[in-house]
Amino acid sequence: MRFYRSLLVAAFASIVFATQxxxxxxxxxxxxxxxxxxxxxxxQTLSQYKGKTIVLEWNNPGCPFVRKxxxxxxxxxxxxxxxxxxxxxxxxxxxxxxxxxDIDMAGAKAFVTQYHAAPSAYLFDRDGKVARLYAAKTTxxxxxxxxxxTLRYMGGIDSIxxxxxxxxxxxxxxxxxxxxxxxxxxxxxxxTSQPYGCSVKYGP
Amino acid sequence: MRRLTIILCMLAMTHIGGAHATSSVKTDExxxxxxxxxxxxxxxxxxxxxxxxxHAPHWHTYWINPGDSGxxxxxxWSLPPGFIADDIAWPAPKRFxxxxxxxxxxxxxxxxxxxxHVSPNAKPGTFVNIxxxxxWLVCHEECIPGRATLxxxxxxxxxxxxxxRWRVAFAAARGAQPQGEPLKASARxxxxxxxxxxxxxxxxxxxxxxxxxxxxxxxxxxxPAVTLRNSNIMxxxxxxxxxxxxxxxxxxxxxxxxxxxxRAHAVFAESGAISKPPH
Numbered sequence: 001m002r003f004y005r006s007l008l009v010a011a012f013a014s015i016v017f018a019t020q021x022x023x024x025x026x027x028x029x030x031x032x033x034x035x036x037x038x039x040x041x042x043x044q045t046l047s048q049y050k051g052k053t054i055v056l057e058w059n060n061p062g063c064p065f066v067r068k069x070x071x072x073x074x075x076x077x078x079x080x081x082x083x084x085x086x087x088x089x090x091x092x093x094x095x096x097x098x099x100x101x102d103i104d105m106a107g108a109k110a111f112v113t114q115y116h117a118a119p120s121a122y123l124f125d126r127d128g129k130v131a132r133l134y135a136a137k138t139t140x141x142x143x144x145x146x147x148x149x150t151l152r153y154m155g156g157i158d159s160i161x162x163x164x165x166x167x168x169x170x171x172x173x174x175x176x177x178x179x180x181x182x183x184x185x186x187x188x189x190x191x192t193s194q195p196y197g198c199s200v201k202y203g204p
Numbered sequence: 205m206r207r208l209t210i211i212l213c214m215l216a217m218t219h220i221g222g223a224h225a226t227s228s229v230k231t232d233e234x235x236x237x238x239x240x241x242x243x244x245x246x247x248x249x250x251x252x253x254x255x256x257x258x259h260a261p262h263w264h265t266y267w268i269n270p271g272d273s274g275x276x277x278x279x280x281w282s283l284p285p286g287f288i289a290d291d292i293a294w295p296a297p298k299r300f301x302x303x304x305x306x307x308x309x310x311x312x313x314x315x316x317x318x319x320x321h322v323s324p325n326a327k328p329g330t331f332v333n334i335x336x337x338x339x340w341l342v343c344h345e346e347c348i349p350g351r352a353t354l355x356x357x358x359x360x361x362x363x364x365x366x367x368x369r370w371r372v373a374f375a376a377a378r379g380a381q382p383q384g385e386p387l388k389a390s391a392r393x394x395x396x397x398x399x400x401x402x403x404x405x406x407x408x409x410x411x412x413x414x415x416x417x418x419x420x421x422x423x424x425x426x427x428p429a430v431t432l433r434n435s436n437i438m439x440x441x442x443x444x445x446x447x448x449x450x451x452x453x454x455x456x457x458x459x460x461x462x463x464x465x466x467r468a469h470a471v472f473a474e475s476g477a478i479s480k481p482p483h
Contacts, residue, residue, distance in 0.1 A: 064348065064349050138272070192446045198343075199272060
């Protein structure tokens, strides 16, 4: 019995740890505000875009899954279409200093240029604060927030978990689907999916 | 370093072994070999094939449910007519914690067994050409996708012969399988937790328990709290961030220290237990 009690303590300790570090966000609840610096040195907050639909995309240029969706043109095309329709697309890099994907402002600009990407802004979150706020686990990991600031989608970029570009055409692209449904006033049909990719490169 | 990583990624992405028939490939991170428990195949019988993985220190590949990130090994078989390969008989996984994130998979040496159903029409004296397209993701802190086409030619004989080279590896693979019939368990959602109740018997002497869900989107990937309630063992998991609706059931692999892993099939009270009214 004493044995089970010690097990219990150990396991609860790990759960408490997990919930302290990761504040989960919930579909249908307000998306938490944040303030980050972008690749032009400007401060960007979520709340400054109130009234607009916002996409958050977790990014790490060194991650093969990110490369799959950039080299294929999938994410750049989604960004171009979304921003043309008035959506704000914030790409967030939470790689800690010295970890894979830790790039500087010039590196971010070069990345965007290389892939003809079209985010509204490329944001740095080196301490992982915003990633933890949203419980971002993978790159890519996507969130869609509506004009009232309510979280409407969170999860994977698409429906086929793989590192192969050839799977993109066969997969359901969840962000464009959610954006189209929001635009036409329909309920979002897929509100959550299991994100897949590299782990977010959190610091210690 | 970044450029080196990109080059490594590109190398790994290229179709290793596609040019000519090979049963094994090796990168700095992972060796992959298609192996057979038997050196001959018997018509109409079953035979064990396997993918023997050798991970470089600190690198790992993934279980069927990879956890917070990663991808499981994906196999696509090309076999002669009448031959069928089952899904991977996944060995019980290990937990890898990277900061707050958890992954489930394998390191060191591991064999992923696959049961082959040999065609009853296979003719003794002929050779069977077995081809598999394998795709994997191998990670340390960084991840590298890999892909290879591996082939094996095995002779058909009236009786299967054990290949001594792989006897130990297949025996170890059998030992690493979750053992026995799945324990009948019940599950319920309780606020932000998922509680799984298991019969006490099999688990009472277990040193330490960990449990892994085969299906994603139900429980978070942190280890369960384990407690005794009446004569049952309760595994209390945090509900997944991606939980959308109560499933009928959840399949678990329960890993014990110094005892074989077990399976459990947990039926959710809110859905499975409610019997439909008769028509």
